[in-house]
Amino acid sequence: MAAKTLTIDGKQISAEEGASVLQAASEAGITIPTLCHLEGVYDVGACRLCLIEVKGIPKLLPACTTKVAEGMEVSTDSERLRKYRRMTLELLFAERNHVCAVCVANGHCELQTLAYSLGMDHVRYDYNFPKWGVDTTHRLFGMDHNRCILCARCVRTCWHVEGAGTKNVAGRGSKSKIISDLNQPWGHSESCTECGKCVMSCPTGALFRKGSTVGESERDRTKLEFIVTAREKKQWNA
Amino acid sequence: MSVNLTNPEQPPVKPVAEAKHPSGDKRFKILEVHMKKLQFKQDALIEVLHKAQELFGYLEDDVLLFISAKLKLPPSRVYGVATFYHFFTLKPKGEHTCVVCMGTACYVKGADKVVEAVQNQLKIRAGETTTDNKVSLLTARCIGACGIAPAVVYDGTVIPRQTPESAMEQINKWVQS
Ligand code: SF4
Ligand code: SF4
Ligand code: FES
Ligand code: FES
Numbered sequence: 001m002a003a004k005t006l007t008i009d010g011k012q013i014s015a016e017e018g019a020s021v022l023q024a025a026s027e028a029g030i031t032i033p034t035l036c037h038l039e040g041v042y043d044v045g046a047c048r049l050c051l052i053e054v055k056g057i058p059k060l061l062p063a064c065t066t067k068v069a070e071g072m073e074v075s076t077d078s079e080r081l082r083k084y085r086r087m088t089l090e091l092l093f094a095e096r097n098h099v100c101a102v103c104v105a106n107g108h109c110e111l112q113t114l115a116y117s118l119g120m121d122h123v124r125y126d127y128n129f130p131k132w133g134v135d136t137t138h139r140l141f142g143m144d145h146n147r148c149i150l151c152a153r154c155v156r157t158c159w160h161v162e163g164a165g166t167k168n169v170a171g172r173g174s175k176s177k178i179i180s181d182l183n184q185p186w187g188h189s190e191s192c193t194e195c196g197k198c199v200m201s202c203p204t205g206a207l208f209r210k211g212s213t214v215g216e217s218e219r220d221r222t223k224l225e226f227i228v229t230a231r232e233k234k235q236w237n238a
Numbered sequence: 239m240s241v242n243l244t245n246p247e248q249p250p251v252k253p254v255a256e257a258k259h260p261s262g263d264k265r266f267k268i269l270e271v272h273m274k275k276l277q278f279k280q281d282a283l284i285e286v287l288h289k290a291q292e293l294f295g296y297l298e299d300d301v302l303l304f305i306s307a308k309l310k311l312p313p314s315r316v317y318g319v320a321t322f323y324h325f326f327t328l329k330p331k332g333e334h335t336c337v338v339c340m341g342t343a344c345y346v347k348g349a350d351k352v353v354e355a356v357q358n359q360l361k362i363r364a365g366e367t368t369t370d371n372k373v374s375l376l377t378a379r380c381i382g383a384c385g386i387a388p389a390v391v392y393d394g395t396v397i398p399r400q401t402p403e404s405a406m407e408q409i410n411k412w413v414q415s
Contacts, residue, residue, distance in 0.1 A: 170314075183321075
């Protein structure tokens with residue numbers, strides 16, 4: 001495969017054709033904030049946190065779904081980008097009910113971590129306070145819709161890593177919701193294999209193992225990567 | 239689905255979704271023929287959902303499951319797509335459902351009069367549910383029963399040759415129960 005040369009934040013980089021800007025950047029040791037991206041499953045560009053500037057293109061592009069191109073000049077950090085990222089994060093917080101202090105993921109949440117690292121100290125938008133329930137019908141796991149940011153990582157993981165296809169997004173707009181099978185309680189799902197991969201994939205406290213209390217939900221995402229590498233590359237390096 | 243692994247001589251157990259839907263409802267057969275025309279292609283899902291809604295008036299769980307089995311897609315995917323588009327209606331919230339076929343054959347035999355009568359009786363428009371959640375009124379487009387036009391489906395049962403009077407009588411039974 002042909003290599004493409006581009007610059008990211010002024011740094012000369014060569015990346016494989018077909019690679020995303022996000023991949024190229026991370027190989028070069030440049031970190032771009034992400035939320036819906038998950039190693040091992042394909043990208044959908046849902047969260048807009050990984051926005052970058054590309055010289056010659058007026059609009060911002062998501063790094064995870066933008067492919068590298070010859071001579072591309074990418075910038076991953078600017079006043080404008082920081083502004084947009086903060087705004088996106090604040091909107092995510094305002095959309096549902098994120099009360100970190102009482103969340104199972106407190107301290108291990110990617111949303112919370114990003115908010116800290118991007119210096120988000122308050123939310124300028126009115127909170128929606130929607131009424132979402134918690135599904136605790138599953139024997140082993142629970143789903144708190146209040147904490148869901150609709151990144152669809154669980155959907156992609158359940159479909160493409162586990163292969164069960166139990167989870168999907170139903171509805172649209174602010175009424176969108178993660179469902180199991182035909183929107184029945186998770187515990188009544190016939191396709192769920194109880195593998196727990198969706199729980200591992202979730203960046204927030206929306207999916208959790210039963211019995212975890214505040215701050216206890218630490219997940220092992222390396223396991224997901226391990227499985228994907230084993231399957232795709234036939235390499236079992238733990 | 240259970241598969242016999244011990245004795246290869248035995249015929250395999252029948253797959254879950256059979257060619258003929260267990261309910262014997264002809265509309266499932268029509269829907270399946272339509273899917274076959276589309277070669278059971280997974281990306282024909284939206285088209286298939288359209289056809290299903292035409293046939294049934296709305297998309298009930300067993301219809302969604304039937305489609306998911308035939309197209310070999312996860313039920314969650316079928317449900318996700320069906321709820322994304324406003325065009326599709328899932329099971330209406332009324333305790334009873336009345337689906338009037340407004341296909342060509344039924345229309346010329348007076349299905350529009352039937353809809354009108356029921357609309358006036360229930361004081362709702364087609365596609366709506368009475369405020370007490372008793373009855374939902376819907377329309378479909380050719381449910382494959384042209385020979386008995388005009389056909390109306392009351393709570394899943396296809397009834398032949400309806401008139402405004404017969405329809406109103408049935409609705410009355412529900413309303414008074
Ligand atoms: S536990 Fe496994 S099979 Fe069940 S929903 Fe989660 S990822 Fe899918
Ligand atoms: S449950 Fe978790 S992984 Fe799934 S969409 Fe919501 S936040 Fe993302
Ligand atoms: S990580 Fe790129 S849009 Fe979410
Ligand atoms: S037009 Fe009504 S059944 Fe065909």
